[in-house]
Amino acid sequence: MIKLIASDMDGTLLGNKMEVLQENIDAIKFAEQHGIKFMVATGRGYTEAKPALDEAGITCPMITVNGAQAFDEQGQELFTINIDKKHAQTLLDLLKLNNVYFEIATDQGVYSDNPHKRIENAAQMLAGKLPHLTFKMAIAMASAHLELLDVNYVDHYQELIDRTDIAILKFIVFEEQGPTILDPLREKVEKVPEVVVTSSFPNNIEINHVNAQKGVAVQRFAESLNIPMSEVMTIGDNFNDVSMLEMADVSFAMGNAEDGVKQIARYETANHDVGGVGKAILRAIKENL
Known part of the structure; x- marks a missing residue:
């Protein structure tokens, strides 16, 4: 069973108005009630990503800038990988x-x-x-x-x-x-x-x-919790999500994802504007993926 979920934001967790849909919020809370940790893995910087999460009442670890930085639930920096x-x-x-x-x-x-x-x-x-x-x-x-x-x-x-x-x-x-x-x-x-x-x-x-990629960062965070990638679920829609979709045993492409991304992910869910993330989370728990 999955123990960690990492979701992209734009085109994935967020709807058309750049907000976290209620269906996604409810599914995240449901997952947390089942002992599953949720985090975002986004191309946004920390200060760009946080407002939408705050508005949704979601406090979670964050991988930002495509894996160049990571933060814990309290916003404390875990690591930074910069360009020389x-x-x-x-x-x-x-x-x-x-x-x-x-x-x-x-x-x-x-x-x-x-x-x-x-x-x-x-x-x-x-x-x-x-x-x-x-x-x-x-x-x-x-x-x-x-x-x-x-x-x-x-x-x-x-x-x-x-x-x-x-x-x-x-x-x-x-x-x-x-x-x-x-x-x-x-x-x-x-x-x-x-x-x-x-x-x-x-x-x-x-x-x-080259080391600042979502997949590398998700694996690094999972290892800090002693969670193997076989128990990690990732969700994304575009090519900056590919590394984490490839590395997780349970991976979902959004219905609105690029075709090449859909070919890489193991599963497909609905579009971002109709709660695709929430549907993927509930399916993963229900089917014990």
Whole structure:
């Protein structure tokens, strides 16, 4: 029987309004009543992930920034895996040269050098998930959502590279044209030592240290509790979830997951906007997966 559940957030635990659906909350509580520990494993930073969990009344361990950091239930840092500043400089120069918009996740929050572009990218993501929205409506929703997040702004990213008191955890690249621009860029990025490239939706790529992957982090956390991966359940929807879906014996892809992700997971559940996580949890307990 499973003893630990690790769930992605965006496109998985969260609904269309970036909230945890009540069905998911109820299932998480039901699992905890059965002695099963729940945690999130997200590409978001800690301060980006926490508001939605707080609103849902969920207090749990968190793997953040794709596995670059982990925190216990009290928010105490368990570990951090950062990108070496030399390689971070190489990535910064490469992304600037290719004229793409990107953000940098650090151990002191997420940074952007263009607030207008940040809102525009969030709106494009929402518009893609909610086709009935006009882009103007998506802009308004994105602005309201981003106001809740702890985002920092700098004039130049070089400031972050030069600071000795800050660790670089992830580069997140956004591109409206998607694979047309991102695929050749990805090939260049993958030549930089000690990094891994994943994606959380079609119009982005995410760059972490090679050891900062969700699967590695989930396994590390499970081992700290003496839980084997045969008793771990993971749930996700996109390619930054693949490492944890591959490593857990019980893995669920969301109904809205990318096709390649569905091929990797052992099971499939409903979409994120109809409580797919809750349905997967209840099935796993009922069927003793």
